[in-house]
Amino acid sequence: MTLIKSISGIRGTIGGPVGQGLTPLDVVKYAAAYGTWVMAQSTAARTVVIGRDARISGPVVSQLVAATLQGLGLDVVDLGLSTTPTVEMAVTAKRAAGGIILTASHNPKQWNALKLLNADGEFLSDAAGQQVLALAEREEFEFAPIGKLGQYTTDDDFLARHIAAVVALPLVDVEAVRARNFRVVVDAVNSSGGFAVPQLLEALGVTVVEKLHCEPTGDFAHNPEPLPEHLRDIAKVLEKGSFDLGIVVDPDVDRLALVSENGEMFGEEYTLVAVADYVLGALGGGNTVSNLSSTRALRDVTERHGGQYAAAAVGEVNVVTKMKENGAVIGGEGNGGIIYPELHYGRDALVGIALFLTHLAKSGLTTSRLRASYPSYFISKNKIELTPEIDTDEVLVQMEKRYAKQPVNTIDGVKIEFDKEWVHLRKSNTEPIIRIYAESESSSTADHLAQKIIADIKEIIAVKA
Numbered sequence: 001m002t003l004i005k006s007i008s009g010i011r012g013t014i015g016g017p018v019g020q021g022l023t024p025l026d027v028v029k030y031a032a033a034y035g036t037w038v039m040a041q042s043t044a045a046r047t048v049v050i051g052r053d054a055r056i057s058g059p060v061v062s063q064l065v066a067a068t069l070q071g072l073g074l075d076v077v078d079l080g081l082s083t084t085p086t087v088e089m090a091v092t093a094k095r096a097a098g099g100i101i102l103t104a105s106h107n108p109k110q111w112n113a114l115k116l117l118n119a120d121g122e123f124l125s126d127a128a129g130q131q132v133l134a135l136a137e138r139e140e141f142e143f144a145p146i147g148k149l150g151q152y153t154t155d156d157d158f159l160a161r162h163i164a165a166v167v168a169l170p171l172v173d174v175e176a177v178r179a180r181n182f183r184v185v186v187d188a189v190n191s192s193g194g195f196a197v198p199q200l201l202e203a204l205g206v207t208v209v210e211k212l213h214c215e216p217t218g219d220f221a222h223n224p225e226p227l228p229e230h231l232r233d234i235a236k237v238l239e240k241g242s243f244d245l246g247i248v249v250d251p252d253v254d255r256l257a258l259v260s261e262n263g264e265m266f267g268e269e270y271t272l273v274a275v276a277d278y279v280l281g282a283l284g285g286g287n288t289v290s291n292l293s294s295t296r297a298l299r300d301v302t303e304r305h306g307g308q309y310a311a312a313a314v315g316e317v318n319v320v321t322k323m324k325e326n327g328a329v330i331g332g333e334g335n336g337g338i339i340y341p342e343l344h345y346g347r348d349a350l351v352g353i354a355l356f357l358t359h360l361a362k363s364g365l366t367t368s369r370l371r372a373s374y375p376s377y378f379i380s381k382n383k384i385e386l387t388p389e390i391d392t393d394e395v396l397v398q399m400e401k402r403y404a405k406q407p408v409n410t411i412d413g414v415k416i417e418f419d420k421e422w423v424h425l426r427k428s429n430t431e432p433i434i435r436i437y438a439e440s441e442s443s444s445t446a447d448h449l450a451q452k453i454i455a456d457i458k459e460i461i462a463v464k465a
Contacts, residue, residue, distance in 0.1 A: 010027075078154045169351070380450075
């Protein structure tokens with residue numbers, strides 16, 4: 001059993017002893033801590049929006065969270081089965097004090113989580129997250145008397161408002177999409193995307209939609225992380241040649257992966273690249289942001305349009321902060337997370353789909369030819385396990401010194417630039433591991449670069465021993 005407490009929320013496997021899994025007592029404890037924090041932020045707004053993906057444990061966790069918040073005296077608006085970006089948008093639309101999304105994102109079905117939002121519908125900052133964790137640790141909760149219990153209401157219509165807002169965006173061209181008569185396959189891993197994505201496609205004028213794993217039962221048909229090795233079912237359908245595009249979302253619909261008409265993966269890293277290319281082209285330029293572990297292709301595309309690219313530390317809240325600082329018109333993460341500020345500051349697969357389909361329609365290209373129009377880079381993902389007594393921070397300091405003649409970024413671990421290649425080293429927050437991502441214009445070179453860095457780390461460890 002696992003329970004992971006972080007600034008962005010509480011994530012764990014269902015069941016087990018208290019404090020070792022996401023048990024009912026743990027759910028109540030952290031919901032109470034969050035609710036207590038919310039009440040300390042504002043005396044005016046007393047409403048919290050909640051929503052969940054289709055996980056089997058979702059109804060139980062949702063009821064526990066709602067009752068706990070009501071017990072504190074907070075009103076709850078429950079969107080029920082929904083998506084992460086929908087809940088984010090509902091927080092601001094309803095002028096709520098915050099929101100909780102009940103989803104473990106790409107984790108398998110035995111997991112669930114409380115993802116915590118502030119009054120702007122954005123994930124908590126590091127400082128705010130630490131405050132919530134401290135409240136939970138101290139169990140400093142004061143529940144409301146009988147006359148001041150919170151109210152509970154539901155809202156089953158907000159997804160429709162979310163979709164309408166996406167379709168109404170100036171850069172979403174419904175007529176262009178409808179005119180292309182796209183034939184689309186959707187894999188929603190039996191969660192909320194199973195109804196959200198088809199509803200969006202209908203609003204965009206896509207009439208031929210093949211639904212694959214779209215029943216929101218929470219019984220995931222495959223590993224829910226949208227990686228190529230998990231998407232064989234949709235690839236097989238597309239290989240038959242009857243469709244133009246495959247769309248894959250994770251259980252809470254904030255990550256978007258695309259599959260070309262020939263069954264080949266478009267590449268999660270290139271979801272953001274393609275959408276950014278369209279947005280920058282339509283706006284005549286602009287700035288972009290992604291995290292340090294995302295492909296260099298976004299920088300190439302941004303500079304081609306005359307804009308400036310900036311890198312943020314890994315994590316959605318860090319990307320959003322950097323986007324605001326740099327006035328970025330689009331940004332996100334290389335895991336298929338599109339953040340389009342014109343709609344809201346959160347990863348949103350639905351707006352990603354609408355912008356991508358508009359781009360594909362206007363380009364006149366097939367999906368595979370559009371992908372071929374972008375510079376190709378390959379990322380090699382590796383890790384090195386260290387013994388607990390090794391000081392991982394000191395290892396990273398030594399790596400920074402070793403490559404001091406190269407451009408080095410240390411806002412999140414150590415990222416070393418080599419012309420059009422890079423390597424990013426980050427330590428795990430939960431175990432003695434250094435993750436090593438390397439990118440180059442060929443997979444073999446990326447692998448070689450990663451192995452060179454691993455050898456350097458081993459040499460540093462040997463010297464210290």
